[in-house]
Amino acid sequence: MKDMVQFGIRIRDLRKMNNYSLRELGERSGVSYSFINSIENNRFSPSRETVIALADALRIAEKDELLLLAGFAPTEEESLDGLSGEGLDEVDDPDVSLFFKDFKNAPKERRDEMLRFWNFIKEQQQNRTPDSQQ
Template structure:
């Protein structure tokens, strides 16, 4: 499964756990219903600011969007190693996204 699709599935599950419809999430986050639907289906690649707003509305950390069900939470060193592994294998598209996230967090 690709990263965008897994991200969308995770966001959908968190939304449903909070008993929100896509329309309610879109309204609270200030996005269109189409955009929220596209994110949840893995058809849109949300920006860092979009993920931050969704996390705020859902009352979760942005990192919660990236946890897979079969994964145990990682400690700081585990996270660091995962990121280094990802960067080492990433193609141009993912490196560009990662760099954008990095710039937004500085």
């Protein structure tokens, strides 16, 4: 389930935190400033590529948050981005897919809880040393 109102609010907040005008964010992301305005005002839903372009332009490390708010599950590559260790290129876990399927169908309160959990897991993985146990 998409939460486009929250997505638009989050984009506007991030844009303002970076002190970007609509035009400046448009130039940095390659997305039309009028389309960004429409996203912020909940008139249009962005594509996955647009969400990623905006996240990159806003210099947000956690693209997952924006992807999830826009109704897209991060790919395994995006989800594992920034992690270190052996075998990450070969991760094939159906439980990860199930997690995002459940997320998509969950009510807002549950999605918020699941997002906090997902971010906690990613943070723990980033703080792991290669020789530590899981």
